Amino acid sequence: MKRRTALKIFGIGVGGALLAGGGGLGVYYAAARRDTAGKIDFRTALAIPPLAEALADAASGAAASGAASTVRRFALGIQAGETQLKEGTPTRTWGINGTYLAPTIRARRGETVEIAVHNGLDRETSLHWHGMHLPAAMDGGPHQPVAAGETWTPRWTVDQRAATLWYHPHVHGATADHTYRGLTGLFIVDDPSGDDPAGGPAGDNEASATLNLPSTYGVDDVPMIVQDRAFDGDNQFTERIPLAGSLGVIGDEILVNGTLGPYFDVTTRLVRLRLLNGSNARLYNFGFSDDRSFALIGTDGGLLAEPWETNRLYLSPGERAEVVVAFEPGETVDLRSYPSPDYGGASGRLDGFADRLDVCRFRAGDDLADDTELPAALGDAPDLGDAVVAAERSFVLASDQINGRSMAMDRIDFGVREGTVEVWEVTNDNGYIHNFHVHDVQFQVLTVDGTTPPPHLRGWKDTVLLVPGSRYRLAMRFSDHTDPNAPYMYHCHLLQHEDDGMMGQFVVLADGEQVGAVGAGHDHHP
Numbered sequence: 001m002k003r004r005t006a007l008k009i010f011g012i013g014v015g016g017a018l019l020a021g022g023g024g025l026g027v028y029y030a031a032a033r034r035d036t037a038g039k040i041d042f043r044t045a046l047a048i049p050p051l052a053e054a055l056a057d058a059a060s061g062a063a064a065s066g067a068a069s070t071v072r073r074f075a076l077g078i079q080a081g082e083t084q085l086k087e088g089t090p091t092r093t094w095g096i097n098g099t100y101l102a103p104t105i106r107a108r109r110g111e112t113v114e115i116a117v118h119n120g121l122d123r124e125t126s127l128h129w130h131g132m133h134l135p136a137a138m139d140g141g142p143h144q145p146v147a148a149g150e151t152w153t154p155r156w157t158v159d160q161r162a163a164t165l166w167y168h169p170h171v172h173g174a175t176a177d178h179t180y181r182g183l184t185g186l187f188i189v190d191d192p193s194g195d196d197p198a199g200g201p202a203g204d205n206e207a208s209a210t211l212n213l214p215s216t217y218g219v220d221d222v223p224m225i226v227q228d229r230a231f232d233g234d235n236q237f238t239e240r241i242p243l244a245g246s247l248g249v250i251g252d253e254i255l256v257n258g259t260l261g262p263y264f265d266v267t268t269r270l271v272r273l274r275l276l277n278g279s280n281a282r283l284y285n286f287g288f289s290d291d292r293s294f295a296l297i298g299t300d301g302g303l304l305a306e307p308w309e310t311n312r313l314y315l316s317p318g319e320r321a322e323v324v325v326a327f328e329p330g331e332t333v334d335l336r337s338y339p340s341p342d343y344g345g346a347s348g349r350l351d352g353f354a355d356r357l358d359v360c361r362f363r364a365g366d367d368l369a370d371d372t373e374l375p376a377a378l379g380d381a382p383d384l385g386d387a388v389v390a391a392e393r394s395f396v397l398a399s400d401q402i403n404g405r406s407m408a409m410d411r412i413d414f415g416v417r418e419g420t421v422e423v424w425e426v427t428n429d430n431g432y433i434h435n436f437h438v439h440d441v442q443f444q445v446l447t448v449d450g451t452t453p454p455p456h457l458r459g460w461k462d463t464v465l466l467v468p469g470s471r472y473r474l475a476m477r478f479s480d481h482t483d484p485n486a487p488y489m490y491h492c493h494l495l496q497h498e499d500d501g502m503m504g505q506f507v508v509l510a511d512g513e514q515v516g517a518v519g520a521g522h523d524h525h526p
Contacts, residue, residue, distance in 0.1 A: 032242065033354040034252055037289070037336060042361035046262035048218040049186065049225070052076070052103035071112045074105060076127065078146075078183065079120040085260060089235045094121065094181040100258045102167070102185025104223060107158050109191040114155040119146040125178050126152075128170035129187060130318065131300055131462045133160045133440055133479075136486035136507070141439065142172035142409065143486065143518065159480070160442070161302035161379070161460070162191035164274045164320045166225075172409060176248060176280050176495035180239060182258075184278045186223050196303055196379070213297070214272035214324065214372045222264065222271060225278045226359060227255050228352075241496075242350040246432040248281035248496030250352050254337075256360050263361040266327045269370045271362075272297070273323050273335075277315040280495040282352050283433070283465075286313045286359070288325070289334040295374055298322030301442030301460025303379035308455040312338065316435040316465040318493035321456075324374050327364040335359040343433050343467055351433070382444035382460055384475035390420035397466065397492060397502060398430035406501030407491070413504040415515040418482045424474045428466035434497060436472070437463040439488035440508070443476040463493050482508045484516035 054072040081099030082090035096102035107113050117127050117140075124147045128140035137144070138154035146152040165187040169178035190196070196211055214220035228251030230240040239249045256262045277284055288294070288311070295307035300320050313321055327333075337357045340348075348354070393414070395402055405413075416422055423446065428434045442460035445453040449470050457464065464472060484507050491503030507515055 029349060032350050034352070035356045036254075036358050037356045038358070040261050040334075040358040040361075042261045042263040042334075042358075044259050044261055044263070046222075046224075046264045046360060047257045047259045049101060049104045049223055049257055051217065052097070052105045071114060072107055074113065074115045075118070076102070076115060077118045077120055078125060078127075080122075083182075083258065085255070085258065086231065086235050091231070091235050091237060093237070094178070094183050096127075096183060096185060100182040101225065102183065104186040104188060104217075105167070106188045106190065106217075109158050109160065109162070109189060109193070112155065112157045114153060116151055116153045117146055118151040119148055122148055124148060124171065125169050125174075125183070126171050127167050127183070128439075129165065129167050130437075131163065131165035131320075131442070132156075132158075132187065133442075133481075135481040136440070136483050136488050139439055139488060140167070141170045141487075141489050145171060158189055160189060162196040163189050163300065163302040163442075163460075164276070164298065164322055165189060166276055166278070166320065168278075170489075172407070173499050176499050177239065179278075179495060180229075180237060180249060180280055184225055184227070186225065186274065186276065188274070196298075211375055211378065212371075212373045213375070214268065214270050220268040220271050220369075220372065221274070223257065223274045223276075224360065225257050225276045226284060227251075227278045228282045229253055229255055242347075244347050245350045246347045247351045247494055250282055250350075251279075254357050254359050263363055266362050266364040267369060268327075268372065269368045270324055270326055270372050270374065273325065275313075275315065275321045275323065277317050277319050279317050281317060283314065283316050283340055284337040284359075285340045286315065286321075287311050287336055287338050289336050289358075292325070292333065294323045294325040296321060296323050296456055297374070297378055299456065299459035300462045304459040305379060305381035306377055307374055310456070313456060314340065314465065316433075316463070316493070317495065318435065318437055318463040319461075319465070327362065327368060329364055329366050329368050331364045332361060334361050347432070381458070382475075384421055384444045384477060385446060387421040387475065387477070389423050389475070390417060392423045392425065395424060395426045395436070395490070396429045397427070397434045397436070400497065400500040400502050402490075402502055402504050405504070407503040407505075410518050411505065412487050412507055412515050412518060415484065415507045415509045415513075416478045418478055418480070418508050418510050421475060421477045424476070426464075426466060426472045426474060427470070428468050431468050433465070433468070434492045434494060434502070435463055435465045436474075436490070437493040438474075438476065438490045440481070441476040441478060443474040446473040446475050448472055478508050482510040482513065484509055484513045485518060485520040487518060
């Protein structure tokens with residue numbers, strides 16, 4: 001029996017005892033709630049991940065003369081090192097082109113990217129381009145490991161809407177550990193001819209005639225990789241799983257872009273935050289300390305049709321959100337994670353659902369530039385509600401399995417036909433929190449329990465929280481990149497759940513093709 005499964009079974013009994021307040025267990029349960037509101041010393045400027053530098057090859061010269069695409073080459077070096085995250089002993093970490101986290105890759109729709117991923121670790125790892133539409137053999141999933149000392153060089157043409165994506169390891173059985181050590185970065189797609197024409201790799205706003213959203217990277221367009229971590233007495237990461245918890249590792253300190261206690265100096269009236277829940281297991285219920293409203297403008301797959309005003313935003317691991325918040329000169333306000341709905345049952349408090357955590361302080365200057373705006377209309381709404389549906393499938397997540405089966409590297413669960421739309425009905429059926437991520441596509445949430453989804457689920461998504469017992473109908477279109485032997489993944493993105501087997505595989509098939517065998521005709525060595 002897997003360790004987490006055993007803990008969950010154990011937790012059913014322990015949870016009752018905890019709620020009853022019995023002796024030491026009751027004390028443990030009462031102490032599980034963490035509240036750092038107003039207690040964080042925000043004294044370190046928020047680190048902004050550098051933009052990855054790219055050298056275009058000779059093909060890019062054709063772009064200047066009117067060619068449709070360019071090739072942008074990036075080099076990513078995965079390495080072990082030490083990072084000064086806290087006072088005292090440095091923390092042993094992993095990073096990409098540095099000792100912790102990774103540079104932000106930025107590319108335009110229509111460009112071809114080629115990324116040389118060199119593994120400088122002492123074990124194999126991988127990098128998966130989360131949210132990207134690309135060939136399965138370039139996806140960086142568990143079938144594309146990079147051996148220690150080797151280099152893997154995927155290449156594909158970016159062909160999707162402007163969006164905030166990210167990249168992280170996807171090693172079968174070790175994704176949680178490798179990600180926790182620090183291998184995480186953003187991948188921003190710009191679309192100068194469509195939604196959010198932010199101008200390209202530098203975010204220089206050269207083509208912002210359509211939408212005048214904040215778009216200057218690190219100034220009024222701010223990446224925020226939010227992660228929880230637990231440290232031992234020597235400042236080293238410890239993968240601490242709460243007694244009777246159900247989600248995996250839950251940390252008690254919050255880092256943003258690798259910064260503990262960060263502040264950000266605001267210089268513009270409107271600021272766009274690109275939020276990533278980069279934690280292994282913790283869920284965040286974002287809001288501000290003064291309960292001000294902010295506008296959700298984008299979800300995993302790009303901009304919404306129109307902004308949604310709210311004062312709370314719930315993100316599960318792997319989900320992204322773009323929000324615009326307005327500031328007044330001279331004010332100070334904190335971004336905070338508030339207690340969440342207790343979806344976790346008796347173990348919810350142990351898994352952080354009751355926590356109130358300060359995340360980042362925003363300090364507005366006395367004079368704020370006011371050159372951008374929040375448009376009333378942003379982009380096109382997802383359009384699959386009236387599409388012809390080629391197939392419907394059902395997925396039930398329970399007991400570290402999907403549809404009663406654990407992940408098997410040599411088993412392709414099914415094939416989908418290129419050019420078709422399918423509807424997947426997904427249910428979380430075991431009383432503990434899960435979410436659901438599908439590789440290669442962005443999906444539309446058609447309904448939740450038969451009703452129109454809430455506003456934050458009405459844009460394009462690739463990861464969705466599954467409230468226990470609710471039914472989510474997801475519509476997705478499969479296009480391009482057929483391969484009967486190279487699978488994409490679908491899985492829970494709580495990383496311990498994924499590692500324990502809550503994952504499956506599918507392939508995209510051209511007309512006349514049948515599901516093949518994993519790896520047939522492919523060389524998966526770097």
